[in-house]
Amino acid sequence: MITAEPPAEQGLQLDLPNLPTVGGEGARVVQARLRVTEVAPGISRLRLWAEGESMPPDDGGGLGMLIDHPGLASTTPSPLFEYDERPFAFRFRGLLRSGGERRTVSGFPVAPALTLSERAASVCFQLDPDTDVLGFGEDWGRLVKNGRRLELRNQDGLGSGVGRGYKWIPLLHAGSATIFLHTSTIIQADVGATDPSLLVLEVEEPRLDLFVIGGGDLKHRLARYTELTGRPRVPPIWAFGLWMSRCRYHSRRELEEAAHGMRQHRVPCDVLHIDPDWLQLDKLNCDFRWSEEKYPDPEGMLRDLKAMGYRVSVWELPYVDAASPVYGEMRAAGHLVRRAGGDPAAAEALSRDGRPRGLVDFSRPEASAAWQERHRKLLEMGVAVMKTDFGEGLPEDALMADGRDGRAWRNLYPLWYNRTVFEAIERVTERNGLVWGRSGWAGSQRYPAQWGGDPEASLAGMAASLRGGLSYALSAPGFWSHDIGGFYGQPPSPELYVRWAQFGLLSPLARAHGLSPREPWHFGERALAIFREFTELRYRLLPYLLTVAREAEAAGLPVMRPLVLEFPDDPGSRAIDLQYMLGPDILVCPVFSESADPVAVGVYLPGGASWVDWWTGEELEGGRWLQVSVPLDRLPLYRRSGAEIELGPVVQHTGDLEA
Template sequence: MRNSTAEQQTFLLKRVTHVASGSTDVVLDIEAYPAVTLGAMPGWLTGEPLHEQGVETEMPNLPREIVVPPVTPWSWRLLISGRDEVTLRLLLAPRQDPVFDQDERTLGIVTSTTTCPLTFREDDDRVEVSSGTAQVVITRNPFTLTVLDGEDRVVLRTSDRLRQVAGLPMAPGVVSTGGDVHLNLELAADESIYGFGEQFGRVEKNSQSFVLHCDDALGTGTGLAYKPVPVWHSSTGYAALLNTGADVRVDVGHHRPSVLSLGVAGDVLDLFLFVSPQPAARLGAYTDLTGRSHVPPLWAFGYWMGRCRYHSREEMLAVSAEMSERGIPCDVLHLDPDWLVVDRLNTDFIWNEERFGNRADFVAELADQGRRLSLWELPYLDPASPRYAELEAAGYLVTDTNGATAHLEGTPTPDGRPRALLDFANPAARRWWQEQHRSFLEDGVAVFKTDFGEGFPSRGVAASDVPRRHHHNLYPLWYNAAVSEAIGELTGRTPLVWGRSGWAGSHRYPGQWGGDAESTVAGMQATVRGGLSYALSAPGFWSHDIGGFFGPELTPGLYVRWTQLGALSPLMRAHGLRPREPWHFGEEAFEVARTWIRRRYQLLPYLWQAAHQSVAAGLPMMRPLYLEFPDDPVARTIDSQFLLGADLLVAPVFDDGMEPVQRRFYIPPGRWRDLYTGATYDGESFHTRTIPLSQMPVLVRDGATVPTLEVPAQARSTDDLLDAPWTLRTFGRSGTGPLVTFDGQTIPAAQCTIRPITDPTEDSSDE
């Protein structure tokens, strides 16, 4: 076992000492040796002979006296198991670590335990393990690891061969240091890395570094993330999941230009690899392992309206009525914390009758106008709440390492009072929280916005058997799962939450939104990048606050451009600190915004098909171009455009003015036609167009069928469109397969009106 002195040492995994194979797994014992650096000189040395380590002893700047540690081995173990043809699990930890006796589902991220046979071969120099498409090659001495695909192409290798001028390895493959384990991978010359959750920088992560730690990011430009996810893709042909709740330090060629470095808190590296040249196939395998999302109810695909805050029942009913009067369909009105009596960073489920009257009557009045009600919540409790003492006495609150009630971290409190957190790892506390939703759901509340969840304290202790280092990042997963499952159980319908925080596995509980974006062009751009990055790590249903949540006064031009983006996003919600209703931005902005909201409803059949297809394949509804065109070197770099489903290409306009602007956008392989102007484009080329305020490029792939419906002027919500006939707009073919209708039935395309689109000058802006 590792002693207290060794806890502070650095060890390099160096030599395979024993190999044992079974039908579905292979176990390798590996010796790790203490290692040191030579002062300011980068690189590592162990106590082995210098020539065996590849050190250039004749270098004139090599120190004359080199003191190296003794070769005192520490035993590690690598367990390789097969999951399916493209998926392998590599579990690496000190030999006696209890993780080898645990179920991989312990953390709640992985949901499947399926295995498949392995092919195994060894000789004096190497060990080869294959599950079909994926093959792992391990050299015995020194220990290195390489992964190949079904065509024997290297898709991943540890970075042991990368050295500085004196021959010292700069990034040994596996390093244990100070209680953390680091995996260092060599980046190929043209390799691109994607993923790691909702990161708001460039979607191609090369040259970036960050820590995967759930934070109240306080915006999209702070460098923090609400929904980090330890999942990434490589353009070489693999994706990977680190099955952990611990913080992960990620460096994608930032410190060492040719090294992808991943440092995981603790001494356990639980890595699932998905090997395929197609990122869609990798996501399918990942969601087979971790669970799929589900299709939200149809009304969720309508227009949502919110504000921080609506202060009364009368105010919300007036907004709802004005939506109908102005011909704006709207399905959901969202109510932020004013529904609570104690409403500042507190949820105790005590309804504020003074502001909103009888809850069931209020919900019924909204329903009469065609709206559903969304309510805000967070998992924190204010000591001012009359329920705080009750929950503390019951042991339902997160404690600290001394056993006292722990306090929220990372989010400033408005009055200085510490807030406590409900302990969702405690089954009784979790059940209490779930039961609090019962009366709300019985009264007809449709959805809960599960806000916050990033504030689990550094010294917090949840009632969980998993090590404490996992608790902070797993807390958002526990929280959103508890609410989502309560809605499903208590209503019998498909649940939906609107969550801000997340981790690996959060895609199982749709939907999520991109947090508190600034009301600027930069905020809109960061929002799109965050959604595309998240899509490759947590494929499901993601959205954003139209107009941004905070910041400078939102201009009418930016409001329109963000509304256009929202109309072509998986889910569509306007929300912010100040009013977001379209009539607050002037007559011109109002008319354009209303047109795009109604276009959203015209596309409901397409959105419904895309949602079902995405869930069936384990794919996101909003897709980076890289996901669909991984072999296109330009598409790999594009993060200002996206696909909605498989067939609509969206190019948002990032501008805050009212005048026409030029938009340069990329056309991926194939022939594409603008859905609203009829203009046609040939792929693998850039195009520049002058875009008036009324337009945004929305292109249809040649050969696609886009089902649409007509939206009558008096339509209030999706409920008024359930029986509307569909039109199949075909772009280059005369039919399509069966369609999933709004009631879940399938109908043949022949029962719909088919409208071939063949004239490139046709104006198809109105149904």
């Protein structure tokens, strides 16, 4: 632990019979250096490292999480930082104070202010009794993280109910402070789980590099965070229309049946997605070898679909099956991730065939460039966007180009993967890039969009998706979505499908997807009519959605927002995580019920504003709970009183608007 005083001055009870060994023979004293600078007004940077080792570099050492910022190399001491030597403690004035004061019966700190070892470093902050901790990325639990113990280690989530995460983000908010851990390593976070008054953050490397952001409300601090890690550009207008998908359309015929069905049933739609069946080898493999058998004449197909007003999304993942001839080509070129001995590493991916999957080595510029070039033909013949699936399976025995192993790179790999594909799309299409990414890390908001992976088709899966999206909004603000209807399990009931569609069609981006068909006519006439009505509402809201999207680009704010982000002074909004704001002015209250009949729903109207019922026009005072009866064809929806929400026409696709 980091301290400036000897054991006798630390309050240790040296005469207790059960005291661990302190000092004496075998004890090792390591000199450490601590540097705290002002990056910009309200932004401090703390770096800790062992004497004789290198200081964590100003620019992040090529991790790719930070963007250029003039304050990264600042040597100006932070005016907010104060410290005591004996006993060692520190504060960021008015924002945070370190732990270390709390002691066990033997006198040891419950959690020292700072620790440093050959394999890890940690920091401890005190939590006041009324301090909520938020953030950490796409976590399926409650919005407020107090009482949780989290491991920030990206892996296949296997749904949204087993405690795993596709895109943890090392950003958190505690009271009036925002903390950004600038690391790619696995992080252990004890958010008051061991002691409710302490927040302990441990990184798996012998150094610490963190930013503390203060000086304003949560909106302000998110904006300052994105000054460091970047902001998204606005996707093309068609991305804000409906995406229709399933796992899988097994052939061109099935895809075109869906395309014609959407038009025949007058359900607006802009994007159709093809999952792995476009490939010859279509099980956990992407080698870009198009299946003419399943999808003949792709150029003609894409041309015909574009004439109908559709863009096409195509699936990929950064793994290549050892059975593919492309595997051998990439191995010979040195484009696959290797183990220490030089053999290709195998992705951590479940495969029934038992064959290994090689991983694209994005740590090597030549491998990234070659992977980008493999996208060129697809994009030039008319594919509009890539679904960048997976990316969480880098094995621990991998050896990356910078000499670090797969465990140290695990969280970073998804960022570099999505960046590589995003930039390829920008370069070839000459417009703002767009991917549909599952995995991510700090900075992923620069490469929109992300979606919430594979939730169960259940009310629990729907609630977890919403909570994951709200948590992600406070960690990587930008454009996020989820699978309308849920991904796996039994096909959703018509009522679940409708309730999820109402939520999904009032999300930043909207895609229906799952293992079984998700086209609305499969769920009966009533579901089809309701789905159509809410899709038409989404298209009418396109001017508003584009305005909010431009705000995301300009100010670093999410499109979907927890109530606490918009109403920080309203105590009733603090922990609400089953409602959300769509932009600053629309309050959306999803209904978690599979009843075909009207259901009673509790709705909270945030304080500090009055609200207008979207359906009836009734004006209501905020700062209170309502009990409302909601039929299947409605969800509680409100606009902020006085807000001007521009509406557009109902069209079948955004090409009609451009025409």
